[in-house]
Amino acid sequence: MNLDWSPLIISLKTGAVATVLAFFGGIYAARKVVRAKPGIKAVMDGILTLPMVLPPTVAGFFLLLLFSTRRPVGACLYDTFNIKVIQSWAGCVIAATVIAFPLMYRNARAAFEQIDVNLIYAARTLGMSEWKIFWKVVMPTAGPGVAAGTILTFARAMGEYGATSMLAGNIPGKTGTISQKIAMVIQDGDYLTAGVWVGIVVALAFGIVCVMNLIIGKQMKHVKRW
Amino acid sequence: MSIEVLIKKDLGAFKLNIAFQSDSRRIGILGASGCGKSLTLKSIAGIERPDEGRIVVNGKTLFDSLERMNLKPQLRKVGYLFQNYALFPTMTVEQNIAAGLTGKRGEIMQRVGGIVEQFHLNGLEKRLPGELSGGQQQRVALARMLVCEPEVILLDEPFSALDVYLRDQMQRNLMEMLETYPGIVILVSHNRDEVYRMSEEMIVLKQGRLAGQGNTKWLFDEPGNITIARLTGCKNIAKVRPVDFGIYAEEWDMVLPIQGKAGMDIQAVAIRAHQFSMHKAEDKEGLVFSVLEPVVTEDLFEYNISFKTSIHASGRVDWKVSKDAWQYGRDKMPERLYLKKSDLHLLTE
Numbered sequence: 001m002n003l004d005w006s007p008l009i010i011s012l013k014t015g016a017v018a019t020v021l022a023f024f025g026g027i028y029a030a031r032k033v034v035r036a037k038p039g040i041k042a043v044m045d046g047i048l049t050l051p052m053v054l055p056p057t058v059a060g061f062f063l064l065l066l067f068s069t070r071r072p073v074g075a076c077l078y079d080t081f082n083i084k085v086i087q088s089w090a091g092c093v094i095a096a097t098v099i100a101f102p103l104m105y106r107n108a109r110a111a112f113e114q115i116d117v118n119l120i121y122a123a124r125t126l127g128m129s130e131w132k133i134f135w136k137v138v139m140p141t142a143g144p145g146v147a148a149g150t151i152l153t154f155a156r157a158m159g160e161y162g163a164t165s166m167l168a169g170n171i172p173g174k175t176g177t178i179s180q181k182i183a184m185v186i187q188d189g190d191y192l193t194a195g196v197w198v199g200i201v202v203a204l205a206f207g208i209v210c211v212m213n214l215i216i217g218k219q220m221k222h223v224k225r226w
Numbered sequence: 227m228s229i230e231v232l233i234k235k236d237l238g239a240f241k242l243n244i245a246f247q248s249d250s251r252r253i254g255i256l257g258a259s260g261c262g263k264s265l266t267l268k269s270i271a272g273i274e275r276p277d278e279g280r281i282v283v284n285g286k287t288l289f290d291s292l293e294r295m296n297l298k299p300q301l302r303k304v305g306y307l308f309q310n311y312a313l314f315p316t317m318t319v320e321q322n323i324a325a326g327l328t329g330k331r332g333e334i335m336q337r338v339g340g341i342v343e344q345f346h347l348n349g350l351e352k353r354l355p356g357e358l359s360g361g362q363q364q365r366v367a368l369a370r371m372l373v374c375e376p377e378v379i380l381l382d383e384p385f386s387a388l389d390v391y392l393r394d395q396m397q398r399n400l401m402e403m404l405e406t407y408p409g410i411v412i413l414v415s416h417n418r419d420e421v422y423r424m425s426e427e428m429i430v431l432k433q434g435r436l437a438g439q440g441n442t443k444w445l446f447d448e449p450g451n452i453t454i455a456r457l458t459g460c461k462n463i464a465k466v467r468p469v470d471f472g473i474y475a476e477e478w479d480m481v482l483p484i485q486g487k488a489g490m491d492i493q494a495v496a497i498r499a500h501q502f503s504m505h506k507a508e509d510k511e512g513l514v515f516s517v518l519e520p521v522v523t524e525d526l527f528e529y530n531i532s533f534k535t536s537i538h539a540s541g542r543v544d545w546k547v548s549k550d551a552w553q554y555g556r557d558k559m560p561e562r563l564y565l566k567k568s569d570l571h572l573l574t575e
Contacts, residue, residue, distance in 0.1 A: 121273045122312035124299040126326030126374055136325065140316035 003196065006173045007181040010092065014177060015158030018096035019104075022153045025097075026104025027146070031134065033105075034112045045109075052102035056162025059098055063167045067091070091168030092175050096157035103156055107149025111142035144216050151212045155205060227251050227284065227410055229378065233269050234278040242266070242276075242434040254425025254442060255414045256457050262434040263414040267380045270412070271306045272299035283378055283410070305376035309383050311367035313355035319366050320351040326374045337373055345369040345403065361396055368403060378410045385420060397423065418459045422446060430454045451574045452494050460496040460571065461544040468492075477541030478534075482513060484570065496571040499530070499546040502563040511567045515543065522554050529554055 033044050051059050067074040067085035077083045085091045115138060123133040139146065161179035168175040170184060178197055185193045232245040242262040257263045268274040270281055272288065275296060281289040283304070288297045314322050320338055327334045342348060345365045355363055364384065371379060384400065385393045401424060404411055413424050421428055421442065428442040430453060437453035438445060449455035455463055464475040472483040475495060482495065506512065520533040521542075529552065531545045545563060552560075 116310070116312065118308045118310060118312040119314060121268075121271070121299075122306060122308055123314070123325065124273065125271050125302070125304060125306045125376075126370065127300045127328075128326055129300065136317075137314050141314070143316070 003193070004172070007176050007178045007197065008200065010089070010174075010176060011158050011178045014089070014092045014096050014160075014164075015154050017093050018100055018157035018160075019150060019154040021093070021097045022101045022104040022157065023150055026101055026149065026153070027108050029101075029105045030108035030112055031138075033109055048105050049102045051098050052106075056095075056099055056160070057166060060095065060163035060166030063091075063095060063098065063163060067094070067167065086167060087169045087171065087175070089168065089175055092164050092177060095163035095167045096160040099160050099163055100153045100157040104149050104153040107152065108142070108146050111145025111149070112138060114145065115141050147215045148212055151208055151215070155208045158204070159201070228282075229253070229270075229284075229410055229412075230280065230282040231266070231270065232279040233266060233276040233281070235265065235269070235274070235276045237265075240434060244431065244434070244436045246429050246436060246439055248427050248429075248439075250425075250427035251410055252424060252426045253410065253412045254421035254428045255412065255431060256418060256421045256428060257414075257416060257431035257437075258457065259416055260433075261431040263416075263431055264382055266431070267306065267382055267412065267414055270378070271304045271380055272297060272302050273306070286377075303375070303377045305371035305374065305379040307364075307367055307371060307379065307381045307384055309386060311355075311363045313363060313366055313370070315355055318352050318354060319347060319358070322355065322366055323370045323373055325370065341369045341373045360392060361399070364396060364400070365403075368400070372407065376409060378412065379404075379407070381411065381413045383415055384413070385417070386415075400424075416457075418446075418457060422458075430457055432457075449496060449571055449573065452496075455494075455496040455571060455573055459498070461499040461546075462497040463494055463573070464496075464541065465494050466492060477539065478543060479536035479539040480515075482570065484567070484572070491574055492572045493575045494573040496573055497543070497565060497569065499544040501569040502545045502547075502565055504547075504552065504560045504563065506564050513565045513567060513570060515563045515565065517545075517560055517563055520559055524554065531559075 029044075029048050033041055033048070036044060064086070065071065067077070069075055069078045069084065069086065074085060077085065083090060085094055119137055119141065120133060123137050128136070158177075159179055160177070161183065164175070164177060165180055165183075170176050170180040176184075178201055182194050182197045182201075185191075185197070228247070228249045230247045233242060235242040240260070240262070242265050244262065244266060255263050255266065265274060269276045269279075270283075270288070276289065276291070278291045279289065280287070280291070283302075287293075287295055288302050288304070289295060314325060317325065320342070323338045323341060324334050327337060342351060345368060347362070347365060347369060350358065350362060350366075355366065358366065381400075385396060397420065411424075413421065415421050425442050428438075428440065428445050429436065430438040430445070432453045437457075438450060445454060446458050449458055449460065452463060464477040466473040466475045466482070468474075469481060472481050472485065473492060473495070474481050484495075502515070515533075515535050517531075518534040518537060518539075520531050523530040523532070528546050528548050531547065532542045533545065534542055
């Protein structure tokens, strides 16, 4: 059997770029929310978590509305930067980023909220700048939680299907991710090819979970068996 | 050396409203938990922002609501020793101490080396806080704070997390280390012994308000009001009202032949349980207490004898006596106890 490896490459590339975007976006959002006043906090949290609780097709609908070249944002992007989101790899990345973003944001936020607030107060009285406090105190302390969030984000971004198929479509060799490939070959009744891709995805997913457990495990030494 | 604090903060159920000014180098703030002690310290450090008020240290204004002035904690030069020390868990001892320093790497390492020496932390430089004992952690926290050369240091219940044995030892260590510190030290505690040992001037808080301020030893000698008497550990406090020949303590069913000071509205009297004597005092003005229905409790080094001063008394009086002076079973229960008139503390509300 002659397998076309392009879906794997596209999925990995999409997952990697979306993870980088969601990583910084999620951490930035988490930091803002942790520092916000209670009322604003609830509203911000609701909006930022929406992509996770909505069906991906709903997110896809909103993204289509936003990036359609017949609408202001999409048209502007296309006219000035020659960037086309619909039916392109950029669309894959945007769909995956939006869907995976809440995982990054929520994990980062939970990790930040676990931090003893006195550490931050102490750092301030020692004269450390807010920037230095964040990168030298907050991030290392929240490290395992953030790492776990990053890996989950990558896994989610790589497997995204619903919003991707609406925004980027399934163009083989361009936007055809593994998830879309599987759906397509099953429709054609080609269960063998589908099975091979399923095997690859399962192996990848299992590997990701193992890596994550290794990272978190270091921090969990003190946890007793039930 | 001077500090001026005026803070108002409304937290709904709790309102902090205090003002004090002091020229002392060692200030103790005494109060029950939830009285606003920590909030006061946090306001001085700039971690909490008061609704209104003014905080001035050595002539430098840190906060002034009228002038919309609120200096960032980073710029206040106020050190804060947290109850749990708040050491950065992912940094080594050395990195913790160097965290607040800026400048050339060589200079920073030199300063860190100096303070490591001073606080006897040699050999621990590469350890993480989790690998240190409580006492070592406190030394690192102190070193980290003092290397930044603060003008004021704030100690927030520094010993409350420790067991009794360690506590005494660490109090001594802390006092030794702070001896050479030239700035202002403010200690917050609900423990009267800590405040008595470590402060020259004492501020007493009750439910967000100032209940008293003064020289620590004087305030312990003459509490002046019920709150201070309670917080400084007076066991026997009774409400009183004036009668013909003095004042009447209803709980004790006893008339005390005392004339209040002019202009003082006496609401209660207090007696420290240790200050009773079995022997009649020299001065003729001493007070005499009958000992009725005594109940004896034995402690390690002393007895606590709880007695009534009259068969009609509704409350009891506690007397604490060292085992050297009196022993249950060996010595007869005294029929009367004597008190110097100066040991009966007159209190306002």
